[in-house]
Amino acid sequence: MNKILSVLCLLLFFSFSNVNAQNFSTHQVKKGETIEAIAKRYYIAPSEIYALNPDAKNELKPNTVLIIPISKAKKPKIKIVKDLQGFKNHKTKRKETLYSLAKKYNVSEDDIKKYNKFLYAETLRKGDKLQIPIFKITEEIVEEPTKNYIVQPKEGKWRIAYKFGISVKELEELNPEMGDVLQDGQEIIVPNIDDDKEREVDEKYSYYKVRPKQGFYRLEKETGLKKEQLEALNPGLAESGLKVGMILKIPFSESVLIEESNKINLTDSIVDFNTKHIAVMLPFRLNKVDFQSKEDTKSSIVNDLYLNASLDFYSGVLMAVDSLKTLGVSLKIDIYDTKNEVGEVVKILDDNDFETVDAVIGPLAKPTFERVASQLRRFQVPVISPTRSDLKLYDNVFQSKPFDERLKTTLINFVKADTLVDNIVIISDSKHTEISNNLKKEFNQARQVYSRKNKKTGKDEFYVTKQDIEDILKPGKNIVFFETKDSGFISGVTSILASLIKQENKETKTEAVEITLVTTNMNNAFNGDGVSNEHLSKLQFHYAATSKPYSEDDNNAFVKRYNQIYNTTPNSAAVKGFDLTMDVVLRIVTSEDLYLSVNNIPLTEYVENKFGYKKKLFGGYYNDSVYLVKYQDLTIVEVKQ
Structure with missing residues (x-):
């Protein structure tokens, strides 16, 4: 009995020593009080109270003494x-x-x-x-411990959380109805701290959001900063310690910039109801369509990829025009057939007045697009590319498809951000050796596996054995990069990887082996007939994409309307036609022009595409917004970063 009492006393001593050392206070619960009310009183998150007082989750009795963190709290x-x-x-x-x-x-x-x-x-x-x-x-x-705050232009959740010294989660718990995206002028609740204690975001630095189970050791591995350096950059960190969702200031680094959602719904912000003039240039190539009979016409359409793509895109444009009309937007729209010929584009430009056009969407092909953009520069008419990511960015060019490099860095940064990864493997064929070696530079500890080659010819045979992979997997979480464009190779490797996933079994002393498949170059080979979607789902296949597939379960108004009109679901080209047209026109009618909208409207999102334009220092504009998606339960879903 004496031993038990001694241990209990020691436990209480160390517990309260710890409370005092970390600068905590106490609160005696009064009849009728709730955790939410107490948290609001000290402007902390309910989760912080539960973390120190787990029994409060079950029952909150009057006179119960709660431990309250006050390191950043201003007691009312x-x-x-x-x-x-x-x-x-x-x-x-x-x-x-x-x-x-x-x-x-x-x-x-x-x-x-x-x-x-x-x-x-x-x-x-x-x-x-x-x-x-x-x-x-x-x-x-x-x-009052809290006060009202008006959201400033371009302010997102993490900037405000950093400004008032709380985590994003704490800000959300103070404002349960604030929504996913903050709007300019929105009123929210923030801690009532003195003005001189508010922190400003310095663009010369980067800002890092602390993730679950992340300590100073893992932070040093990722940022290269020791505990003392982080504490010097972030006053108050030494007292409070690391907390999930906390925003830390670190030296500037492009690889750890916080992705902030500043999506704006432009349908609520229309201010200009004057008629807008839009031109759409597509390679219909109607001169090559055989109209002699219905069958000949049908055959011409089916066999002409340019005409197919143009018709699909145009169907989306028409849907957008109809939607804009219901919003009260007056639109004059000209449609031109470029025939996919530079000569035809020159003729269109010479024969028509483009000086008063507000924007031109298209053409699709690089030579025709760049000719249009270069000729319309003198009028400063913005020209928007729907499909290319390798254009010459004249100062009037808007490239709506993000750069391929942006996709790659998004995926790599996602893997780097996962602090729970135990092992990284890179599988590739000989055509992707350079990519494999570049990934090895990013992840020094990664193990590389190459497809087997024919001993006589030395050519790739596009396969690896189960043993090749099993030998370098480790218990715990394994991230496997897979870089190839061969559908058969993908089919074989994904089948092997799916079979190597193991659940923990204490009776047989089997350790869990988790495998997440990723690629920096998503291509059609991954959609090949021989590739099992079940295997991709089991492997939680991740990749970065310029668009995300819409879900038919979302009951999207555009998809429903498209189905009613065309008796089919819209493909990606039709959706891009709708999304891009909606974005271009809505940017024009909510800002003075398309150029100024880049600063006024950081990010927009529609059915499958989002648009967040940035400007080249000496050139035009490019969409820098991409999605991170994964296979889950045989569907593709967005991964929130």
């Missing part, structure tokens, strides 16, 4: 208000004193004297008849 100033409700008669007994009566009735000695004035001149004696005041005690907050 409270005034005690006493409202006299009446009196209770009391006849003094032997040995009773003013002190004992005050304690018994929970009033002060001065309160008793105030309503029994003879006690100012005489001492209390046995038999004295007293009026003991009965008060209703209330607390009046003189200074």
